[in-house]
Amino acid sequence: MHRKDIFWSHIKEHRLAYVMGFALLSISSVLQLLIPWLLGRFTDSLQVGGLTYDQAVRYAVWMIAVGAGIAFFRSTSRIYLFRLSRQLEMRVRGDLFVHWEKLSSQYFNNQRIGDLMSHAISDVGVIREVTMQGYFNVMEAVFLIVVSVIAMVSSVNPWLTLVTMLPLPLLSIIAYRFNKRIMQQSTDMQAAISDLTSRVQEFTAGIRVVKAFIQEKPERELFTKDNQRAVDMNRRFVKSNSLFGALSSGIVGFSFLVSVVMGGIMVLQNIITLGEFVAFNTYLSLLMGPIENLGKVVNQLQRGKASEQRLLEIFNTQPDIVDDEMASPDIQDLEGGIEIRNLSFSYPEATRPSLHNISLKVPKGSSLAIVGRVGSGKSTLVHLLVRLYNPPKGSVFIDGHDIHEIPLRTLRGQIGIVPQDQFLFSSTIRDNIGFDPKPYSDEQVEEAAKVAQVYDNIVEFPNQFDTALGERGISLSGGQRQRVSIARAIIKKPAVLIFDDSLSAVDTITEDRILEGLKSVMNKRTTIIIGHRISSVQHADQIVVMDEGRIVERGNHDQLLALNGIYADMHHKQLLDQEAERQDGHEKGSIPSRLLQGGAGA
Secondary structure (H helix, E strand, O other): OOOOOOHHHHHHHOHHHHHHHHHHHHHHHHHHHHHHHHHHHHHHHHHOOOOOHHHHHHHHHHHHHHHHHHHHHHHHHHHHHHHHHHHHHHHHHHHHHHHHHHOOHHHHHOOOHHHHHHHHHHHHHHHHHHHHHHHHHHHHHHHHHHHHHHHHHHHOOHHHHHHHHOOOOHHHHHHHHHHHHHHHHHHHHHHHHHHHHHHHHHHHHOHHHHHHOOOHHHHHHHHHHHHHHHHHHHHHHHHHHHHHHHHHHHHHHHHHHHHHHHHHHHHHOOOOOHHHHHHHHHHHHHHHHHHHHHHHHHHHHHHHHHHHHHHHHHHOOOOOOOOOOOOOOOOOOOOOOEEEEEEEEOOOOOOOOOEEEEEEEEOOOOEEEEEEOOOOOHHHHHHHHOOOOOOOOOOEEEOOEEHHHOOHHHHHHOEEEEOOOOOOOOOEHHHHHOOOOOOOOHHHHHHHHHHOOOHHHHHOOOOHHHOEOOHHHOOOOHHHHHHHHHHHHHOOOOOEEEEEOOOOOOOHHHHHHHHHHHHHHHOOOEEEEEOOOHHHHOOOOEEEEEEOOEEEEEEOHHHHHHHOOHHHHHHHHHHHHHHHHHHHHHHOOOOOHHHHOHHHHO
């Protein structure tokens, strides 16, 4: 659904609330206009010498009463309208997060984290400021200007009002001239903030690499450059904003000067009374603040328009991975039989296909292993199985259903995947293992940890399963992160289990224990294992070897060794590496080097 605006849709939805806020503000503005009238009457009474003590007290009481009324209705209207702006802020930020959840991983591949953070915080904050201060100032200024001018014309002198107001239309001309400049500078300022946020996020995420390569000084220089650019963009915006404000104040001040000179002459000529002169200038002083605020509102509206356009660009980005029209809500469970027919696939930004004419059949409950060089298309294949990218229709089937017929919730709920990057959330170990809409008991979490061979490590922590992890699980070793990811996948008891090179960070002994523990989980469950170690895949029912997006060999372990091809070559090289490790271990004290390395993976 195409979204056309953010501001007006919110105002339309809450129009009655805005009308009530405007009504309260109008009462406050009307009460403000009583102040000049009371001052005028007081001055005239004082000038003719007819002011008594009781009248003076009465005027004072009226002033206090009017002031209290202004304070009450003005503060109430601000609370009323400002609450609406906070509701809009919460709503837009919530809608933005929900929309991001709908977008595919391809969208995030092309976005910087700093830009996304800037949209969610800075741009949404600008939207709030516009609806909070901008609309409030516009309402107050428009009402005060209209009512004050009517009062000045009717109760003082129309010609004096006309001459005094003549310079004010220049504000519209100045606002028009500054319009595009302020909007462009606001866009540049937000972009500079995004760059600075991205720089900080990248630095903090890669702090270990920065320190390991002694790159503190270059990183500091890059940060200083982005920081200075953000300051420069902000200075340009402030400069334009200040110039606009100064010109607006100058025009208002000139109107005040005209009022004093012309009004003084008219008092001397007895055209108006001294009280009317005082009232007129008090009316004008009431207008100075709102008129100057209109200048600020112009800037706020331009910033708001720029932020709104950036947010609308996100909202109008349509997710490319959604439930297909042919998706059947009746498909609630999967058994795990997979068939791939003549599958070819290219990434949107790629110049050549990543997969060429792939055909596979994996019966339910069986295991498939995929091996091959880096970049051969192994991970791409499993990404298509969970529709992180869309495969062509008629190419991927599960339980005889085209994958496009299966609702995404069912498909991803019935497939457990252990990805390469082992991403963990900044929460407890328990929350990371039980990361699923369905709640799990402590016993289920512990059992999954035992199968993944990470239970013994977890119970050594002071808080055990309630241990809080750092960002991306950085407080765990690489092997521990992988095993927690494995536990997170197997606790779901899905119909299909996918291990995407998920044993690379553990030593071979731990790998053997994990594979042994997984036997009970993999029993009667379709399993796909992507790996580089032959030891990880050799017991699979079916093994395929991929190279440059094609299946070049297939069979079981013994059949592939007999082919004496790529698989056999990988097997022989790994045997030689293991023999070299054993020889090296004997030379260092008869301790196998893989055991020496086991601590890192454990």
